[in-house]
Amino acid sequence: MRTEPPVRRRRLLRPAPRGSGSSGTPSRRRLHERAPRLGGFGLSHVDAEELRHALPAGVVCVQNSYSLIDRSAEPVLQVCRERDIAWVPYFPLGSGIAGLPKVTDLPEVQEVAARLRVTPAQVGLAWLLSRSPQTMLIPGTRDLAHLEENLAAGEVILDQESLTTLAQ
Incomplete structure (x- = not known):
């Protein structure tokens, strides 16, 4: 109703x-x-x-x-x-079109993800959330596990070293 x-x-x-x-x-x-x-x-x-x-x-x-x-x-x-x-x-993680660049493929994103022990997608989403408190994300979600991974990005804290690495 x-x-x-x-x-x-x-x-x-x-x-x-x-x-x-x-x-x-x-x-x-x-x-x-x-x-x-x-x-x-x-x-x-x-x-x-x-x-x-x-x-x-x-x-x-x-x-x-x-x-x-x-x-x-x-x-x-x-x-x-x-x-x-x-x-x-x-397109919070890059283009949704096959063959175009993806945030998760960037070496600096993979470096930060490995250091923080999170996924590259979580780093990309956490970076967006760090840009403005008014950010609303609508990442594509295939299944429940993917949804949980995306939601966990909100808990990722990017330290100054991570932000500096991602600013390159």
Whole structure:
């Protein structure tokens, strides 16, 4: 039995290329008008400038690609930290596509995992959790044992030596 109203999802389009004379995102005014009805909304695939533009309308969550392999969204994460916005990194252990790099294959991740006696996946997830207290992880989980391994990543403490190794 559902006691809460269903969450309505809205898509915020990316801005049109600069100089095109068109903005692909709703105006700030339109966002302000809709925000009270929405109660907040999440964004995905945005840069820091786009996030700052949408902040007045009530952004509560941002989902971007981010991992030890792809740190390009660091400026977006910084805005999320400053504004206490939930951060949901997708592909937390690298690409979900066969043949592309995986966090668990990085030598520095394997080194830290061996030293801490945890799995490389736990190191990758623990690193993400260390980046912001607002981080929410959604790692893929095949079975109960895998779920337990992923949950145990929340107990992994990365010391300064580990963080320095992973910063390379």
